[in-house]
Amino acid sequence: MRKLTLSITLLFLIGFAGSILAQEAELPKPGLTPDSFFYVFDTLGERIGMFFTLGAEKKAEKALNYAEEKLAEVKAMAEKNKTEPLEGANQKYQGYLNLANQKTQEAKAKGRDVEELAVLLTEATLKH
Numbered sequence: 001m002r003k004l005t006l007s008i009t010l011l012f013l014i015g016f017a018g019s020i021l022a023q024e025a026e027l028p029k030p031g032l033t034p035d036s037f038f039y040v041f042d043t044l045g046e047r048i049g050m051f052f053t054l055g056a057e058k059k060a061e062k063a064l065n066y067a068e069e070k071l072a073e074v075k076a077m078a079e080k081n082k083t084e085p086l087e088g089a090n091q092k093y094q095g096y097l098n099l100a101n102q103k104t105q106e107a108k109a110k111g112r113d114v115e116e117l118a119v120l121l122t123e124a125t126l127k128h
Contacts, residue, residue, distance in 0.1 A: 027068055027069075027071055027072040027075065028065075028068055028069050028072055029072065030069065030072040030073040030075070030076045031069065031073075033073050033076050033077060033080075033085065033089075034073060034077060034082075034085030034086075034088050034089050035077065035080070035082055035085045043092075046066055049062060050062060050063070050066075050099075055107075056103040056104070056106040056107035056110070056112070057103070057104075057107050057112065057114065057117055059099070059103045060099075060100045060101075060103035060104045060107065060114075060117055060121075061100075061117065061120075063096045063097070063099040063100035063103060064096070064097070064100045064120060064121060064124055066092075066096045067093050067096035067097045067100060067124070068124065070089050070090075070092045070093035070096060071093050073085075073089040073093075074086055074089045074090050074093060077089060097121075097124075097125070100121055101121060104117050104118060104121060
């Protein structure tokens with residue numbers, strides 16, 4: 001998997017990195033942010049969503065979506081100069097990104113074709 005990921009990353013860097021790095025990363029709207037009283041419900045909804053998502057590929061895709069949302073929350077907290085909630089959102093971002101990588105590895109170990117998912121992860125990592 002490392003060779004596949006490295007190959008995809010190198011190909012991507014050579015061919016497309018310039019155009020992506022020149023653009024600002026397009027992030028989803030952050031929704032509830034960590035400084036909100038109701039943020040605990042947002043986190044609970046994410047956990048429930050991950051629990052009921054079946055299949056390693058689907059979990060990886062959902063984790064990647066959640067990671068992008070957390071990154072949008074990090075950006076929103078940075079704009080408000082709120083460092084403590086920013087750090088929490090950043091940790092959740094890293095956690096979801098790691099989970100997406102882990103689930104991609106699990107799917108690959110089961111013999112599934114995860115090349116497209118690996119490309120999505122690589123693109124998202126470079127974009128962020």
